[in-house]
Amino acid sequence: DAGVIQSPRHEVTEMGQEVTLRCKPISGHNSLFWYRQTMMRGLELLIYFNNNVPIDDSGMPEDRFSAKMPNASFSTLKIQPSEPRDSAVYFCASSLGVRTTYEQYFGPGTRLTVT
Amino acid sequence: AQRVTQPEKLLSVFKGAPVELKCNYSYSGSPELFWYVQYSRQRLQLLLRHISRESIKGFTADLNKGETSFHLKKPFAQEEDSAMYYCALSAMNTGFQKLVFGTGTRLLVSP
Numbered sequence: 001d002a003g004v005i006q007s008p009r010h011e012v013t014e015m016g017q018e019v020t021l022r023c024k025p026i027s028g029h030n031s032l033f034w035y036r037q038t039m040m041r042g043l044e045l046l047i048y049f050n051n052n053v054p055i056d057d058s059g060m061p062e063d064r065f066s067a068k069m070p071n072a073s074f075s076t077l078k079i080q081p082s083e084p085r086d087s088a089v090y091f092c093a094s095s096l097g098v099r100t101t102y103e104q105y106f107g108p109g110t111r112l113t114v115t
Numbered sequence: 116a117q118r119v120t121q122p123e124k125l126l127s128v129f130k131g132a133p134v135e136l137k138c139n140y141s142y143s144g145s146p147e148l149f150w151y152v153q154y155s156r157q158r159l160q161l162l163l164r165h166i167s168r169e170s171i172k173g174f175t176a177d178l179n180k181g182e183t184s185f186h187l188k189k190p191f192a193q194e195e196d197s198a199m200y201y202c203a204l205s206a207m208n209t210g211f212q213k214l215v216f217g218t219g220t221r222l223l224v225s226p
Contacts, residue, residue: 003158033214042218043201056213091159098212100147100205101166106159 004107006092012113018080021110024073025094033104034067034077035091043091049075050098082114117142119204121217128192129225136187136220138176138202147211148178148185149203159201162187172196192224 005024013019025032033048047057049069057067064083069075079086089111093104118141128134140146150162163171165178165185176187185202202217 043216045213045215048212056209093159098210100149100203100211100214101164103161104214108158 004092004094004105006090006107006110008110009108010111010113012115013082014115015083016081017114018078019082019086019112019114021077021090021092021112023075023077023092023107025075025092026105027073029094029096029105030072031095031098031102032069032075033093033095034075035093037089037091037109038087046077048098055098079112082112084114087112087114117146117204117206117215119202119215119217121200121202121220123220124218125221125223127223127225130194131191134187134189134192134196134222134224136200136202136222138185138187138217140183140185140202140204142183142204142206144207145180146207147205148176149205149214150174150176150185150187151201151203151216153199153201154195155198162200192222194224194226197222197224 007022031050034046035043037043046059047067052069067077089109091109092107095102095104120139148165151159152162153159174189176185178185199219199221201219203214205211
């Protein structure tokens with residue numbers, strides 16, 4: 001298994017543009033998590049899904065951010081419009097269950113730079 | 116709200132020296148605590164969790180509720196232990212569904 005797959009690995013875009021980050025969880029995992037990592041705030045949970053349903057999006061910074069999980073094998077995190085302060089590494093993780101007692105398997109991350 | 120504090124951004128030790136990576140948390144209830152690790156060019160991965168009470172790669176961590184700490188320890192550091200270490204907490208008020216991470220400590224083990 002290739003593990004959690006994220007694309008693109010690097011994204012450079014201009015302020016105001018729409019950015020879409022993609023994640024393919026490990027087959028058989030029913031929970032998916034999106035995190036953002038910055039120097040100032042560390043690793044923060046943005047949103048998580050269980051069985052393709054969003055459970056908690058309280059970590060999403062503002063309405064410019066949205067996430068979807070149309071099926072068990074694909075999720076997207078969209079930023080529209082993007083701003084320089086969105087520059088960060090975005091991680092996707094999946095697990096066998098939504099409780100943290102289940103190990104979360106992280107993807108390699110997408111490094112986003114907004115100029 | 117829960118918070119995890121890792122006071123050291125960088126910890127540098129020599130091979131064979133003891134290591135202690137500090138983690139303190141703020142939460143009034145009984146949390147679940149974890150250590151995650153990211154080796155160079157690898158993904159973030161679970162190292163150990165307090166409920167398992169296990170030793171992984173020679174590392175142990177004891178939950179001290181009185182001091183609200185979950186320090187990670189290893190008696191003799193190895194060069195391959197060099198990595199970024201993150202302490203994380205989950206709590207009952209979130210149904211133990213959300214991980215709150217500290218900002219991480221980079222461990223550098225020199226030969």
